Amino acid sequence: MSGKVTKIFNQAITEKRKCLLEHEAKTVCKEYGIPVTALKIAKSAEEAARFSEEIGYPTVLKIISPDVLHKVDVGGVVLNINSKEDAKKAYSQIVESVKKHKPDAKIDGILVQEMAPCATEVIVGSIKDSQFGQTLMFGFGGTFVEVMKDVSFRIAPITEEEAREMITEVKAYPILRGYRGQPPADIDTLAKILLNTSKLVMDHPEIKELDLNPVMVYEKGAKTVDARIILE
Numbered sequence: 001m002s003g004k005v006t007k008i009f010n011q012a013i014t015e016k017r018k019c020l021l022e023h024e025a026k027t028v029c030k031e032y033g034i035p036v037t038a039l040k041i042a043k044s045a046e047e048a049a050r051f052s053e054e055i056g057y058p059t060v061l062k063i064i065s066p067d068v069l070h071k072v073d074v075g076g077v078v079l080n081i082n083s084k085e086d087a088k089k090a091y092s093q094i095v096e097s098v099k100k101h102k103p104d105a106k107i108d109g110i111l112v113q114e115m116a117p118c119a120t121e122v123i124v125g126s127i128k129d130s131q132f133g134q135t136l137m138f139g140f141g142g143t144f145v146e147v148m149k150d151v152s153f154r155i156a157p158i159t160e161e162e163a164r165e166m167i168t169e170v171k172a173y174p175i176l177r178g179y180r181g182q183p184p185a186d187i188d189t190l191a192k193i194l195l196n197t198s199k200l201v202m203d204h205p206e207i208k209e210l211d212l213n214p215v216m217v218y219e220k221g222a223k224t225v226d227a228r229i230i231l232e
Contacts, residue, residue, distance in 0.1 A: 002028075005028050005031050005204065006204075008024045008027060008028060009206060009231065012024070013231065015066070017231075018208075018230055018231050019066075019069065019228070020229040020230075020231070021065075022062065022064070022111060022226070022227065022228075023041060023111055025228060025229040026039060026224065026227050028200070029227050032196045032199060033192070033196045034193050034197065034212070034224060035189070036223065036224040036227065037114040037115075037116050037223050038055050039112060039113040040054070040111075040112045041064065041109045041111060041112070042109055042110045042111075042112050043110075045087070045088040048087045048090070048091040048110055049087040049088050050084075051087075051112040052081050052086075052087040053084060053087075056114065057081065057082045057083070058081055059081040059087065060077065060111075060114075061077070061087065061090045061091060061094055061112055061113075062076060062077050062094075062110065062113060063076030063094050063095075063107065064109045064110060064111050065098065065102075065106055065108060066108070067106055068098060068105055073101070074097060074098050074101035075093070075094065075097030075100075075101065076094055076097065076098050077094075078093060079115065080115065094110060095107065114223075116216045116223040117216070117218075119216040120175060120176065120182075120216070120217045121140065121141045121213075121214035121215070122138065122139065122140055122190065122214065122215050123139050123140070123151075123211065123212065123213040123215065124136075124137070124194060124197055124213075124215055125209070125212065126156065126198075126210040127208070127209050127210075128209070128232070134155070134198075134201040134202060134205070135154070135155055136153065136154050136155075136158060136194065136198055136201075137151050138167060138170065138190075139151030139152065139170055140172050141214040150170050150171050152165075152169040153166075154166055158198045160191060160195060163191040163198075164187070164191050167187060167194075183219040184219060185219070186217060186219060186220050186221055189217070189220075189221055190215075190217060193215065193222065197210065206231050207229060207230070207231060207232075208230045208231055208232045209229070210227075210228070212227050213225075213226055
């Protein structure tokens with residue numbers, strides 16, 4: 001069990017927040033060996049520009065606020081940052097837009113994040129069921145997850161064999177094996193993400209819901225683009 005993760009959870013509870021901020025959720029994931037996009041927190045336009053260059057273009061800028069759950073709705077996300085000038089402009093644009101849509105929102109900074117290359121998108125999640133406890137989910141992710149409903153479930157904790165079964169059970173599994181010229185996805189990394197997610201939710205029963213969506217899966221490796229963790 002990670003002390004850093006416990007500290008993050010305790011801080012959220014102290015601040016009476018049920019939902020972790022995105023950078024907190026990704027820090028939790030990283031502590032458990034779940035690959036995430038590189039990120040830094042900027043407190044000024046100059047920092048946003050410097051951090052974008054350090055991370056490497058293109059980057060994404062996102063609002064950090066406990067009062068903003070749906071960032072896009074308030075203009076809190078800018079994609080495809082490709083220069084220092086873009087980063088400075090995006091920083092100011094996000095702050096102004098959020099203040100316009102939610103004047104009382106607390107702004108903790110701007111998240112500067114690596115923009116992961118496009119790939120096959122999957123979702124890894126968990127929900128704490130009143131009867132079965134922590135339940136894991138795997139499926140094809142992105143914006144179509146609710147439409148496709150192509151998912152598999154297991155009760156945590158899971159074994160490596162069960163993790164691989166979860167992956168092969170989804171109907172779209174042939175896409176992960178390589179389809180019409182597309183390279184195969186890194187199944188070993190996916191299985192490891194499922195196992196590490198299982199360990200995370202078992203170590204921390206205070207987690208009510210967890211969503212990693214999308215996870216970009218490459219021929220070698222994967223990157224979690226968005227992470228959401230809700231506490232009881």
